[in-house]
Amino acid sequence: MKLYKLLSFSFLLATLTSCTFTENITINDNGTGKFSVDMDGSSLMAMAGDQIGSQMGADTKKSMDSTFTFKQLIAEKQDSISKLSPEAQKEIKKLENLVFNIKMNGEQKQFLMNIATDFKSVNELQDVLQSMNTLQKLEGGANPSTPFAGLGDNKSKLSYTYNGKKFTRKAIIDKQKLTEKANDSTADMSKMIFASSNYIVKYHFPKKIKKVSNPNALFSEDRKTITIQYPFTDYMENPDKLNFDVEFEK
Template sequence: MMVKITSIILTLCYCTVLLISCSISEEITFNEEGSLNYSYVIDASEFMKIMPDSMDKNMLKDTLISFKDLLTQKKDSISQLPSESQKKLQALKPLFIKMHQDKKKGEFYVLIYGNFINSTSLNSALSALNSIDNSKNNSSKNMEFLTHTTYNWNGKEFSKKSIKAESLKSDSVAQNILPLFTGGTFKIRYNFPKEIKKVNNSSAVISQDRKSLSIEYDATEYLATPQKTDLKVELVK
């Protein structure tokens, strides 16, 4: 499991060397009963257009990681872990990580997605993903700055709060990955079951039916000062 995740991170690091910009997009569909569908994409398709054939041999091809399947496969070894560690791993069950590359079509992206019963479940999964294998001090901990956000959705109101991840403050590898996003964008789209009454961000573009909003940020600004993407949305009752 960790070999695959770390390989995905290292593949993205290749883009940094070539100063190829990446873009990020996050889309969440909120359901009235409190559940939600989460999608987070890191798109490095520009990298595929100039990637040398020699590098293509060492890159992962299409890869799908299902944490539910992995936890089932590793249940015996997981049962030997402390209860707190087991609980954290179980929070990953709804998550999938997909890496797709097609050099002929110029496509290269990493997708993190899943369906969650509520926002607490999503927060727990992303927190667990951040802490995967941190004790071994390997590159996987640098996933942290991609997911360090807390969401709150109760069926009527939504809020999002982000803070700068510690890895960007102190970890050299994470800091070196930051230039990868120079010139890229961070786009969010949130879909709601009812019309939006008000939103506290003047940059938000509300759809014609008032059930969706979208905002676009500079990617490096988002990673360096993620609190600028904090958001509060109130729906019509």
């Protein structure tokens, strides 16, 4: 199955059931780290594993574990990309270092997807998900090519900052675009699709955490990791609810 076809089919599967999206960031002592977003749609495998295997031409009794880089995907769609505006091409180029992995196992009722990239500074992550949403343009504005593409379509600008003393996650809403989205005929359908889905942030830092501005944050035993869970509808409709600051012990 070609990469783009696999991604498109993966998005279709993800929209058929509730999912859990987990945004992970690990920051090292020197400020470098790793960013990833995991999607767990295993409940769909429990309901319709055989049908999924049939659609993909695969035996669900056998496990599937496929990994590729977005650089490969971009190469496959180069003809289409060359027809986009220079701005859109620049956005897509930002995705070259992302790695995509999909795991399916019918016997274990497992359906997992993951995108990941290393970074030299969290500043490199500005709007990485929004850049992924540009892939929609390859299909003339049709459904996003991956479940993750839709994550960049919450009409906000997301930024991360970290200076060793403080970490900030901040989404600034574009109110005009948010109004346009609310009036979109597909808005209600999107709300229905993700009504029972969750969005989790899980961040690991090299220092012990002193405090977090979100009172719902859960701490690891060593106080270096926080986990916060939100309804996915908050992520899509009120992305600024996911804003918070982390302060560290000296």
